[in-house]
Every structure is written in structure tokens, then in C-alpha cells.
Amino acid sequence: MSDAPVIPPRAPDYNPLDDEAFREVVREFLAENYPPHLRFPPHRLHWAECKEWYFILAEKGWIAPGWPRQWGGMGLSPAKQIILIEEFERFGAARLPDHGIVMVGPLLLRYGTDAQRRFFLPRILSGEHIWCQGYSEPNAGSDLAALRTEAVREGEAWVITGQKIWTTLAQDANWMFLLARTDKTAKKQEGISFFLVPMTSPGIRVRPIVNLELHDEFCEVFLDQVRVPLDHLVGEINQGWSMAKALLGFERIFLGSPRQAANALARLKALADHLGLADDPHFQRRYTEFRLDLADHRALYAVHVARLREGEALGAEVSMLKVHQSELFQRITAYMLEIAAEYGGLLEPIGGNRALHPGGLFIQSRPVSIYGGTNEIQRNIIAKNVLDLPG
Amino acid sequence: MDERLRSEDETIRLLRESAAAIAPRGGPLSRIRALRFTLPGFSREVWQEIAGLGWLGLRLSEAEGGAGLGMEACCALAEELGQGLVPEPLIPALISLPFLPPALRAQAVAGEIIVLPAWQEEPGALGPPRPITHFERGVLSGQKRFVPMAAGADYFLVAAAEGLALVPKDAEGVSLVTAMTQDGGHLGTLSFEDAPAEPVSAEPLSAGPLSAGPVLAAFAAALDEAALATAAYLLGLADRAFLLTLDYLRTREQFGRKIGTFQALQHRAADLKLALELTRASLWQAARRYDDPATPPGERQRLVSQAKARASRTALEVTAAAIQLHGGIAYTDEYDAGLFLRKAMVITPQFGSADWHARRFAELSPPDEDL
Ligand SMILES: Cc1cc2nc3c(=O)[nH]c(=O)nc-3n(C[C@H](O)[C@H](O)[C@H](O)COP(=O)(O)OP(=O)(O)OC[C@H]3O[C@@H](n4cnc5c(N)ncnc54)[C@H](O)[C@@H]3O)c2cc1C
Numbered sequence: 234m235s236d237a238p239v240i241p242p243r244a245p246d247y248n249p250l251d252d253e254a255f256r257e258v259v260r261e262f263l264a265e266n267y268p269p270h271l272r273f274p275p276h277r278l279h280w281a282e283c284k285e286w287y288f289i290l291a292e293k294g295w296i297a298p299g300w301p302r303q304w305g306g307m308g309l310s311p312a313k314q315i316i317l318i319e320e321f322e323r324f325g326a327a328r329l330p331d332h333g334i335v336m337v338g339p340l341l342l343r344y345g346t347d348a349q350r351r352f353f354l355p356r357i358l359s360g361e362h363i364w365c366q367g368y369s370e371p372n373a374g375s376d377l378a379a380l381r382t383e384a385v386r387e388g389e390a391w392v393i394t395g396q397k398i399w400t401t402l403a404q405d406a407n408w409m410f411l412l413a414r415t416d417k418t419a420k421k422q423e424g425i426s427f428f429l430v431p432m433t434s435p436g437i438r439v440r441p442i443v444n445l446e447l448h449d450e451f452c453e454v455f456l457d458q459v460r461v462p463l464d465h466l467v468g469e470i471n472q473g474w475s476m477a478k479a480l481l482g483f484e485r486i487f488l489g490s491p492r493q494a495a496n497a498l499a500r501l502k503a504l505a506d507h508l509g510l511a512d513d514p515h516f517q518r519r520y521t522e523f524r525l526d527l528a529d530h531r532a533l534y535a536v537h538v539a540r541l542r543e544g545e546a547l548g549a550e551v552s553m554l555k556v557h558q559s560e561l562f563q564r565i566t567a568y569m570l571e572i573a574a575e576y577g578g579l580l581e582p583i584g585g586n587r588a589l590h591p592g593g594l595f596i597q598s599r600p601v602s603i604y605g606g607t608n609e610i611q612r613n614i615i616a617k618n619v620l621d622l623p624g
Numbered sequence: 625m626d627e628r629l630r631s632e633d634e635t636i637r638l639l640r641e642s643a644a645a646i647a648p649r650g651g652p653l654s655r656i657r658a659l660r661f662t663l664p665g666f667s668r669e670v671w672q673e674i675a676g677l678g679w680l681g682l683r684l685s686e687a688e689g690g691a692g693l694g695m696e697a698c699c700a701l702a703e704e705l706g707q708g709l710v711p712e713p714l715i716p717a718l719i720s721l722p723f724l725p726p727a728l729r730a731q732a733v734a735g736e737i738i739v740l741p742a743w744q745e746e747p748g749a750l751g752p753p754r755p756i757t758h759f760e761r762g763v764l765s766g767q768k769r770f771v772p773m774a775a776g777a778d779y780f781l782v783a784a785a786e787g788l789a790l791v792p793k794d795a796e797g798v799s800l801v802t803a804m805t806q807d808g809g810h811l812g813t814l815s816f817e818d819a820p821a822e823p824v825s826a827e828p829l830s831a832g833p834l835s836a837g838p839v840l841a842a843f844a845a846a847l848d849e850a851a852l853a854t855a856a857y858l859l860g861l862a863d864r865a866f867l868l869t870l871d872y873l874r875t876r877e878q879f880g881r882k883i884g885t886f887q888a889l890q891h892r893a894a895d896l897k898l899a900l901e902l903t904r905a906s907l908w909q910a911a912r913r914y915d916d917p918a919t920p921p922g923e924r925q926r927l928v929s930q931a932k933a934r935a936s937r938t939a940l941e942v943t944a945a946a947i948q949l950h951g952g953i954a955y956t957d958e959y960d961a962g963l964f965l966r967k968a969m970v971i972t973p974q975f976g977s978a979d980w981h982a983r984r985f986a987e988l989s990p991p992d993e994d995l
Pocket residue numbers: 365366367368369371373374375376398399400401402451600603604605606607608609610613876878879883886888889948949950951952953955
């Protein structure tokens with residue numbers, strides 16, 4: 234593959250900047266361009282609420298920091314990606330519907346056909362296609378390979394029938410990437426294929442589910458004889474499982490990024506200031522411990538991101554990142570609840586200041602150890618695949 | 625077992641059974657769901673039932689028109705209410721009853737009026753020794769915060785620096801602002817601007833610790849009793865969240881097995897059981913010794929703090945683990961596990977946070993005891 238740009242990058246190459254200079258660029262950009270009413274959103278925003286920010290990033294060429302420049306990404310080094318994420322979190326920037334950027338892009342870059350890349354990647358960058366992830370099913374969560382949604386070949390189409398659940402922001406997406414069974418006779422991991430499905434297809438029904446934040450953030454998706462053309466299958470038939478596993482590696486490293494814990498720590502500090510506890514020795518002690526945990530996490534994260542950028546396949550070790558970051562996030566929010574006392578039980582942020590919402594953040598930190606593979610499953614992976622323990 | 629103990633056990637058993645009228649063990653939570661995020665967030669009809677069951681007079685002496693039962697009974701009842709996530713503010717209402725003038729008290733015991741205490745000014749603390757709310761020349765000025773279910777009260781019993789005062793909710797100079805809580809209830813902030821109020825005691829709170837005079841000592845004790853009953857409520861809710869989780873571990877299948885067969889989950893469940901049993905032991909030790917007239921006041925406070933600190937920690941630990949052990953389904957509002965977590969988030973800090981009680985426990989413990 235030549236390095237000639239297929240999609241010209243809109244942003245300059247920031248890699249030559251030193252880290253502090255880049256940090257300053259990001260801060261300035263946020264201060265000047267981020268829609269103020271979207272700072273510290275109380276929950277994950279719907280597309281209608283956050284698309285203006287998506288379009289601003291798309292216009293600037295910053296929507297896909299990790300994609301190669303040749304495909305319209307920023308091509309940022311791991312260290313700079315971390316800086317970008319940190320500054321976005323610190324500023325209280327909303328998380329966008331990023332499945333296209335984080336999952337589909339890397340998937341197609343690695344396993345897609347050139348035609349698929351040329352069709353889908355520009356549409357992800359522009360925000361024309363918003364993606365959701367259709368893996369989990371009612372009886373296939375941790376045991377994802379037990380999935381029963383089925384795709385049957387009928388002439389020039391695949392016909393997909395089944396049910397997905399916990400599909401984040403499916404009601405906003407116009408495309409879904411999903412896993413479906415294409416060979417019922419094979420071993421369960423070996424009969425699964427990877428499909429790209431328009432959500433506007435006849436036969437798709439979406440039921441939003443209200444989550445613990447009292448927000449309709451994930452959905453049930455019913456597929457009844459949904460027809461997609463043959464070129465909507467990614468990679469080889471019956472090879473969906475290994476692709477999904479590789480992608481889970483990307484997802485886990487994303488989930489292992491320090492962003493949520495870093496954000497929570499900043500909010501903990503703000504809360505302590507608000508409560509007049511910042512100089513309390515008890516608080517200082519706990520706060521310092523969290524800072525150490527975060528600093529070490531960043532170091533471990535940087536090691537893994539560097540390996541990824543050097544083209545190394547991500548091994549089972551990324552599970553460690555996910556376990557540590559999610560639990561650090563949860564420990565910080567639990568401590569927030571402890572010091573906030575009655576304030577921690579409030580439904581709304583303290584004094585209407587969205588950066589001060591210990592109860593909300595505590596609840597938001599719960600599912601982080603569930604989605605993307607539960608922490609129990611991550612520990613199983615570490616024990617089996619990193620430590621090679623028997624069993 | 626001696627006769628006295630046996631008859632007490634029988635009373636408690638009957639009391640627990642009677643609780644089923646309002647909060648049947650493991651019963652449906654549809655009533656609780658329907659009341660969430662409404663004002664006042666509980667039902668006056670159920671309050672009437674509560675009165676009819678005699679619970680409002682539970683701690684009052686027979687001379688005062690009550691049943692004269694001890695904290696053991698009170699905690700047994702609170703535990704039942706906790707497993708049912710009952711939103712009616714029985715625990716705070718019990719605080720005010722002994723301090724009311726007889727006519728008003730009779731109405732309150734009959735469930736016709738609701739009098740809630742307004743004592744708190746600082747988050748997480750059990751009673752400010754020097755309140756900034758003042759009661760002088762028959763009027764109240766200042767602010768009380770975090771009054772649970774305040775919108776449902778008819779009167780407030782206000783702990784001011786100069787003593788206790790009684791004020792109707794709709795009195796001139798009283799304003800109430802409510803903030804919704806995660807469980808669907810609310811906390812009230814009460815502001816008083818020269819609000820005319822009735823004196824209940826003239827003992828100044830600012831003269832020293834709460835236990836200065838007999839009425840204020842009684843008020844401080846009532847707060848402690850509420851703390852202990854809250855610990856029991858928390859135990860009840862944590863226990864039920866745990867049972868819900870055990871059921872799920874026994875039925876949910878992944879990888880062709882019940883998830884309860886995975887040792888990682890078995891160990892989590894074992895740890896939660898341990899936390900619950902520590903809580904139970906600490907709670908009943910406190911309740912029994914509280915009821916023993918030979919137990920000195922300082923020791924009562926210490927035992928209450930021990931139990932409340934533990935129950936607060938356990939309730940959050942167990943309800944958060946309940947979510948984790950269920951997986952995705954528990955992150956929905958449709959599934960009940962979240963109701964327990966949200967209730968724990970709200971009730972845990974009430975009547976003294978875990979931290980506040982841990983500190984008081986340390987202050988009241990003789991140096992090097994048990995070492
Ligand atoms: C907020 C949120 C967003 C999500 N978004 C999406 C999405 O966009 N797309 C999508 O496809 N999915 C999504 N999911 C689903 C998520 O991936 C699943 O919830 C997760 O994989 C767990 O599956 P489950 O919920 O069925 O739990 P189960 O697999 O039933 O697990 C229940 C419990 O059993 C434990 N357990 C299971 N197996 C083992 C084992 N072998 N050893 C030890 N413990 C075990 C689990 O750790 C858990 O504690 C989302 C979930 C959440 C909470």
C-alpha cells in the first residue's frame with residue numbers, strides 16, 4: 234500500500250511539536266471552539282445534542298486522532314493521543330458516538346477491502362455514518378461466542394435474524410456492526426461472521442432501555458429477516474470471531490486509557506475545594522494515593538499504546554489496563570461519595586455546577602467494569618493468557 | 625432462655641410479621657417505583673396504616689400512649705422497612721414524637737399530622753453542637769438542611785442554638801426548597817426568617833455539648849436512636865440486594881453453566897456474606913446493649929457509631945457489588961438491583977456518615993482497649 238493520501242488530512246502533523254506545546258494547542262482549540270453548553274454533560278449525549286461538536290472536530294481534521302494521516306486521521310503518536318484525551322476530559326468535553334472512529338475504522342483498515350475503506354471511512358470522518366456495536370445478546374454476554382443471531386445467504390444477499398441487547402446509542406446510529414452466526418455446524422467461535430448493517434433496513438426495530446442514570450442510552454435491537462448485500466460482510470466468512478477479538482483489543486486499550494480516572498480525580502479535587510476539605514490531612518492522604526495510582530496507570534498505558542503504534546498485535550495484557558483504570562475510577566467516585574455525604578445522594582449536581590456531581594459520577598462509574606468484557610472476564614484472561622495458569 | 629427474653633423475641637417476631645402489611649419480605653417494589661420522583665414521595669394512606677399498626681408509638685412509654693418497646697424492636701422494624709425500600713419517613717418522625725406537646729403528639733401518633741425533625745446543618749454530621757439557627761423572642765432565624773422527605777411534613781421540630789422549637793411548615797417566614805435524591809425521594813432545605821415558633825425546651829444548645837440538659841440529652845439520644853435504626857434499615861436493604869444477587873447467580877447461565885459455579889463469583893458472594901454478618905452482629909449488639917439500662921450513655925453512643933459506620937459501608941459495598949455480579953441487566957432502571965444501590969447512596973450518609981461515626985467511635989473508645 235502506498236502512502237499517498239486517499240483522504241487528505243485536514244490537520245497539520247502535530248507530532249513534531251513538543252508535548253507541552255501540543256497541550257497548549259489543544260487547550261486553546263477547546264477554549265475557542267467547544268460549545269460551552271455541552272461542557273460536563275450530565276450523561277452520554279445523544280447525536281442530536283452533540284453533533285455540532287462532531288462536525289467542529291471533523292472540520293478541523295481532529296475527529297480521528299489515531300487513524301493514519303493517509304486516511305484523513307491525525308496520525309498522532311501515542312503520547313500525543315493521551316494528551317489530547319486528557320485535555321478533552323479536563324475541559325469536560327462530551328464523549329461522542331465514537332464506535333465508527335474507535336472500532337469500525339481500525340477494523341476496515343486492517344481487514345476491509347479497499348472498496349469498503351473508500352466507502353465507509355470518509356463517511357465516518359464526516360459524521361454521515363454513526364455506528365453502534367451489535368455484539369451482546371440476552372444469552373450471550375460474557376459468553377459472546379454463544380450468540381444466536383443468524384445470517385443466511387440468499388442469492389446476492391445475507392438475511393439476518395436475531396436480537397441484540399445493550400447496544401449503546403442504537404437509536405442514534407444509522408449503521409451497526411454486528412456478529413452473526415453463519416455456520417451452525419462449526420465450533421461456536423468458528424461459525425461467526427462480521428457484518429455492516431444499515432439501521433434503516435426493513436426488519437430492524439430498536440427499543441431504547443432506560444439505564445441506571447435514568448437515561449435512554451442503550452437499546453434492544455430486533456432483526457427480522459434483515460437483508461444486506463454480500464459486500465457488507467467484513468473479511469472472510471466465519472472469521473468474525475478473530476476479527477472481533479482483535480477489535481476488542483482496541484476497545485480495551487481505549488477503555489484502559491486514563492481518561493475516566495483522570496477526569497474523576499479532577500472532579501474529586503473540585504469537590505474537596507467546594508466542601509472546604511482540600512487542606513484536610515485525611516483528604517490529602519487519599520488524594521495523593523489516587524494521584525500515584527493515576528500516574529502509574531499512565532505509565533503502563535503509554536507502554537501499551539507504544540506497542541500498538543509499532544504495529545505489535547495487542548496481547549491479553551491490555552486487560553490489565555482495563556481492570557486497573559475501571560477500578561481506579563470506581564475507587565475515586567466511591568471516595569467522592571464518602572466525603573460528599575448527603576450531597577452524594579442528590580439527583581442533580583451540587584448548586585447546578587455540572588462539574589460537582591458525585592452521585593452522578595458514582596453511578597456512571599458502575600458499568601465501566603461490565604462493558605467491553607467484565608472485570609471478572611478480564612481477570613480470567615490475565616490468569617489464563619498472560620500467566621498461563623492451568624484450567 | 626429466660627422468660628423476659630422469650631417474650632421480647634415474641635414481640636419482635638410479631639412486629640416483623642406486621643411489617644409485611646407494608647413491606648412484605650421479597651415483595652414487589654411497584655409501589656416504591658411509582659412514588660419515585662414525586663412530591664412528597666410517600667403515601668399519606670400508608671402513613672395512616674403505619675399509625676394503625678402502632679409503629680409511631682413504638683418508642684413512647686405506655687403513659688405517653690405508646691408501646692414502650694426498645695431499640696431492638698425498633699431496629700427489627702427498620703430492617704423490614706429497609707428490605708422493602710419503604711420511603712415513608714418513619715425513622716425521622718420517631719425522633720420528634722417524645723418532644724411534642726401532648727395534644728399534638730396524640731395527633732401525630734394517630735398519623736393525622738407528620739412532624740419531622742430539622743436539626744442538621746453540616747453534611748454527614750450527627751447534630752451540630754452549636755447550631756447557627758436561632759430561636760429568640762419566639763421567632764426562628766437561620767437554616768436547616770438535608771431534611772429527608774420534608775415536603776411531606778406538617779410541622780418541623782427545629783433544633784436551634786437556644787433550644788427546640790416547633791414550627792408549622794406553612795408558617796410565615798418559613799420557606800422550603802427541595803432537592804430530589806437518587807432514590808426518588810428528596811431532601812429539604814428550610815430557611816427561617818423571623819418565623820414565629822413554639823418553644824419546646826428552653827435549654828440552650830450552644831451552652832455546651834448536646835447533652836447539656838435533660839431535654840437536649842434526650843434529643844441527642846433520639847438522634848442516636850435514629851442512627852441505629854438507619855443502620856438496621858441499611859442492613860435490610862443490603863440483605864435483600866444480596867438475596868436478589870444470589871438468586872441471579874443460581875439461575876443465570878453463561879458458558880453453559882450457572883454463573884454461580886464460577887469461583888470468582890463465589891468468592892465475591894462469600895465476602896459480601898461476611899460483610900453482612902459483621903453488620904448484623906454489630907447492629908444487634910448495639911441494639912441489645914442500648915436497651916440495657918445499665919449501659920452508660922457514652923457506651924451507647926460508641927456502640928451506635930460502631931454499628932452505623934459498618935452498616936453504611938456494607939450497604940454501599942453490597943449494593944454496588946450486586947450491580948457488578950449481575951452484569952448489564954443491573955444497569956437498567958427496569959431491573960430492581962439499581963433501586964437498592966440508589967437507596968443506599970441516599971440513606972448511607974444520613975444520621976452521621978461512616979466517617980463521622982468512625983471518628984466518634986475512636987473518641988469514645990478508651991485508649992488501647994482490646995489491644
Ligand atoms: C453501559 C453498557 C453499555 C454497553 N454497550 C454495549 C454495546 O454498545 N454493544 C454491545 O454489544 N454490548 C454492550 N454492552 C454489553 C456488555 O458487553 C455486556 O454487558 C458484558 O459483556 C457482560 O455480559 P452480560 O451483561 O450478559 O453479563 P453476564 O455475562 O451474564 O455476566 C454476569 C456476571 O457473571 C460474571 N461472569 C460471567 N462469566 C464468568 C466467568 N467465566 N468467570 C467469572 N465470572 C463470570 C460476569 O463478570 C458478571 O459479573 C454494554 C453494557 C453496558 C453495561
